[in-house]
Amino acid sequence: MQVERPDPQARIPRLTPSRRRTGAARFTPSTRVDFVVVGSGAAGGIMAKELATRGFSVVVLEQGPRMEVPNFQHDEFRHWFQNEYLNKADTQPQNFKAGPSAAPSQQMAVQYHRLVGGGSLCFTANYRRLRPLDFNERSRIGPISGTAFADWPITYEELEPYYTKAEWELGVSGEPGPFDPPRSRPYPMPPLPVKSSGVLFERGARAIGLHPQPAQMAINSQPYHGRPACQQCGYCWGFPCEHRAKGSSFTVLPMAEATGRCEIRTGCLAARIDLDTRGRATGVVYFDAQKREQLQRARAVVLCCNGAETPHLLLNSHSSRFPAGLANSSGMVGRHLMFNSNALASAQFEHELDDWKGAMVTRIALDFYDHDPSRGFYGGGALDGRFFGFPLFYAFGGLPPGSPRWGAEYKRALRDGFRRQMDVLCEGTSLPLETNRIELDPELKDAWGLPAMRVTYKDHPDDMALMRFLLGKSTQLLEAAGARRAWALPVAEQSNGLHLLGTCRMGNDPATSVVDRFHRTHDVRNLFLCDGSSMVTSGRGQPTATIQALAYRAGEAIARFARRGEV
Amino acid sequence: MIDRRAFLSAAGAGLGAAFLAADPVQLNASFNRAAEAALALRRGSPPPPLEVLTPEQAADVEAIAAQIIPTDDLPGAREARVVNFVDHGLATWAQGQRRATIDGLAQFNAALSGRYQGVQRFTQLSPAQQLEFLQANEQSPFFQQMIFVTLAGTFSYPDWGGNYGKAGWRILGFQDSYAWQPPFGWYDARANGGPN
Numbered sequence: 177m178q179v180e181r182p183d184p185q186a187r188i189p190r191l192t193p194s195r196r197r198t199g200a201a202r203f204t205p206s207t208r209v210d211f212v213v214v215g216s217g218a219a220g221g222i223m224a225k226e227l228a229t230r231g232f233s234v235v236v237l238e239q240g241p242r243m244e245v246p247n248f249q250h251d252e253f254r255h256w257f258q259n260e261y262l263n264k265a266d267t268q269p270q271n272f273k274a275g276p277s278a279a280p281s282q283q284m285a286v287q288y289h290r291l292v293g294g295g296s297l298c299f300t301a302n303y304r305r306l307r308p309l310d311f312n313e314r315s316r317i318g319p320i321s322g323t324a325f326a327d328w329p330i331t332y333e334e335l336e337p338y339y340t341k342a343e344w345e346l347g348v349s350g351e352p353g354p355f356d357p358p359r360s361r362p363y364p365m366p367p368l369p370v371k372s373s374g375v376l377f378e379r380g381a382r383a384i385g386l387h388p389q390p391a392q393m394a395i396n397s398q399p400y401h402g403r404p405a406c407q408q409c410g411y412c413w414g415f416p417c418e419h420r421a422k423g424s425s426f427t428v429l430p431m432a433e434a435t436g437r438c439e440i441r442t443g444c445l446a447a448r449i450d451l452d453t454r455g456r457a458t459g460v461v462y463f464d465a466q467k468r469e470q471l472q473r474a475r476a477v478v479l480c481c482n483g484a485e486t487p488h489l490l491l492n493s494h495s496s497r498f499p500a501g502l503a504n505s506s507g508m509v510g511r512h513l514m515f516n517s518n519a520l521a522s523a524q525f526e527h528e529l530d531d532w533k534g535a536m537v538t539r540i541a542l543d544f545y546d547h548d549p550s551r552g553f554y555g556g557g558a559l560d561g562r563f564f565g566f567p568l569f570y571a572f573g574g575l576p577p578g579s580p581r582w583g584a585e586y587k588r589a590l591r592d593g594f595r596r597q598m599d600v601l602c603e604g605t606s607l608p609l610e611t612n613r614i615e616l617d618p619e620l621k622d623a624w625g626l627p628a629m630r631v632t633y634k635d636h637p638d639d640m641a642l643m644r645f646l647l648g649k650s651t652q653l654l655e656a657a658g659a660r661r662a663w664a665l666p667v668a669e670q671s672n673g674l675h676l677l678g679t680c681r682m683g684n685d686p687a688t689s690v691v692d693r694f695h696r697t698h699d700v701r702n703l704f705l706c707d708g709s710s711m712v713t714s715g716r717g718q719p720t721a722t723i724q725a726l727a728y729r730a731g732e733a734i735a736r737f738a739r740r741g742e743v
Numbered sequence: 744m745i746d747r748r749a750f751l752s753a754a755g756a757g758l759g760a761a762f763l764a765a766d767p768v769q770l771n772a773s774f775n776r777a778a779e780a781a782l783a784l785r786r787g788s789p790p791p792p793l794e795v796l797t798p799e800q801a802a803d804v805e806a807i808a809a810q811i812i813p814t815d816d817l818p819g820a821r822e823a824r825v826v827n828f829v830d831h832g833l834a835t836w837a838q839g840q841r842r843a844t845i846d847g848l849a850q851f852n853a854a855l856s857g858r859y860q861g862v863q864r865f866t867q868l869s870p871a872q873q874l875e876f877l878q879a880n881e882q883s884p885f886f887q888q889m890i891f892v893t894l895a896g897t898f899s900y901p902d903w904g905g906n907y908g909k910a911g912w913r914i915l916g917f918q919d920s921y922a923w924q925p926p927f928g929w930y931d932a933r934a935n936g937g938p939n
Contacts, residue, residue: 249900250900250919250921251899251900251902252899252900253895253899253900253903254900257895257899258836369925369931369934369935370925370931370934370935371925371927371928371931372927372928372929372930372931374931375930375931375934376930407921407922407923408922408923408924408925408927409920409921409922409923410923418921419921525930527928527929527930528916528928528929529927529928529929529930530916530927530928530929531927531928532917533923533927533928534923534925534927565917567898567899567911567912567915567917568894568895568898568899570898570915571894571897571898571911571915572894581890582810582811582812582877582890582893583810583811583813583874584813584815586811586812587812587813587815587817587819587914590914590915591817591914591915591916594915594916594917595915595916595928
């Protein structure tokens with residue numbers, strides 16, 4: 177398992193512009209660069225860095241703005257209620273169908289961060305590898321009728337070097353746990369300090385026979401790569417880190433720019449991919465910040481938009497050659513959308529946890545990760561101890577069911593509960609279904625006049641059964657930890673996803689998959705897709721490490737193809 | 744309304760440089776100074792003038808909000824200046840809801856006379872009558888909207904015009920800081936070297 181190192185002697189491709197200054201490059205759209213990468217998030221940031229540091233010229237098109245550290249505020253209302261950095265209903269509306277035969281209604285069913293760094297800048301920073309079983313579970317346990325459950329075309333062993341590379345380049349805190357997959361290097365940093373939610377989680381988990389362990393987090397527990405250690409401010413989930421202690425695409429993109437070969441062009445919304453007469457991509461047509469249509473020409477195109485916008489862009493790129501959408505000869509583009517099943521149990525304790533401080537998650541339990549036929553349904557998942565302790569979230573939805581929503585008693589409940597409460601988040605598999613999908617809406621348009629996306633999603637009954645099972649365990653755990661009151665909200669079908677997975681799955685068979693094992697589309701030789709859409713199965717709830725490992729692996733492979741003239 | 748970005752740059756000129764130096768101590772000092780400067784500017788400052796609501800409308804909104812989060816030994820929605828949050832919102836980010844809000848309040852007030860003869864405004868009711876009326880009309884869309892704006896105005900970042908003096912955060916026992924150190928709470932004190 178050897179990671180290919182950037183070769184300083186590598187021949188610089190012929191079409192690479194000659195500028196070699198340190199600092200971001202500037203290209204005109206008519207300049208034919210080596211690569212256009214669409215999206216600067218978890219995958220796109222890594223992709224741009226891998227390609228630029230290997231000597232290629234890269235233009236990154238990012239629809240959002242570039243925010244810098246002084247803009248990073250603890251402003252919950254701005255982030256989560258005004259959707260400051262999220263896709264918004266007024267400019268990018270969506271229709272949602274709660275199942276194939278349900279009527280569409282206009283609501284935001286998929287959400288993602290649209291700014292330089294994307295979701296990797298704003299995530300909780302759980303950084304958990306898949307395990308070998310995630311890649312070949314279909315072979316191991318057999319087919320599941322009515323689903324598109326399948327093996328990946330790659331193994332854990334093939335991806336392992338790139339998990340390691342991601343962990344060491346981005347910075348991950350953790351220590352070996354009882355359920356860890358094999359790893360070629362230890363964690364770069366020791367775990368973050370435990371919080372009260374972690375102590376109680378560990379106590380309760382042990383009491384019910386589980387094996388808790390420190391959470392693996394892409395957050396510095398000590399200074400790392402010139403960035404400071406976590407200052408424990410508590411604002412990870414949905415917020416960029418003002419201390420830059422979170423490892424993200426945002427922290428590696430400057431490495432791409434420092435080559436002098438990478439331009440990150442913000443405020444640019446990709447509209448379609450144009451083809452030449454031979455059926456090869458010529459570049460990406462986009463609307464710039466002034467909403468003028470531009471074509472950025474490139475030798476090859478890499479889409480790293482996310483599991484909703486990558487298929488959306490392909491479907492909007494239909495042509496006479498690809499009437500059902502670009503690279504969609506299989507009809508699989510947009511299908512198999514997976515959100516990861518999830519559910520929440522909560523509890524209050526006698527003493528004050530003050531768990532709104534500090535990095536969100538410090539202890540997890542992976543005992544239920546593997547599929548267990550004796551449970552009577554497919555699936556596996558994880559539990560983590562945390563607290564959604566943001567003031568607005570708590571005031572609107574944090575109190576136990578049946579609590580008053582206003583008045584003196586409501587205020588008393590807030591005063592009593594906020595400092596004494598924690599949650600256990602259950603996160604797990606979603607089965608891939610052909611009917612859970614991203615399509616073009618036949619009528620709805622976005623602010624650029626492009627067909628908006630229509631999202632159809634209905635959890636598989638096994639996903640629901642898994643969540644009921646994990647919620648039961650979580651409630652037991654919290655009671656065993658000594659909670660004075662524990663509760664769980666009923667498991668409900670999801671109508672809103674932040675994990676956007678599976679919609680352009682990789683595979684060896686062009687009839688049933690969209691990209692090959694190196695993320696090249698089966699249909700277009702110089703078009704690559706790499707992000708959550710590539711995932712064949714959903715994993716158990718924390719996809720960012722896998723998305724970034726895939727991007728490191730794909731970036732290396734795509735550079736190799738380009739060097740050999742194979743794009 | 745003071746823009747946080749403006750006072751951040753005023754209080755911590757060269758803030759970006761502090762980050763590049765990657766020195767958390769220095770960084771926190773500059774953030775804390777900025778926060779203190781902001782608080783000092785606000786402490787004891789009179790409420791800003793109304794931008795959209797009339798004084799009568801503002802009084803009604805404030806009275807409703809004060810029933811939703813009453814004042815006891817800790818401040819409530821009134822002290823958090825929810826009414827200024829609402830008023831400033833209707834002037835800016837919630838402009839689109841201005842007409843519906845003002846009409847909704849008018850209809851809400853109009854319904855009072857059916858129950859309390861001669862009463863035209865919510866503020867004319869006694870506190871006990873106010874509570875009784877709200878309980879009876881708990882599911883009305885206007886009151887549900889008032890719950891939303893009262894909670895948003897009480898617990899949001901103070902820049903939005905409410906949560907004056909961090910009143911809402913004091914109710915929760917929440918403190919906004921750019922840095923904490925373990926031990927964080929009672930249960931992790933021993934694990935983090937504390938006395939328990």
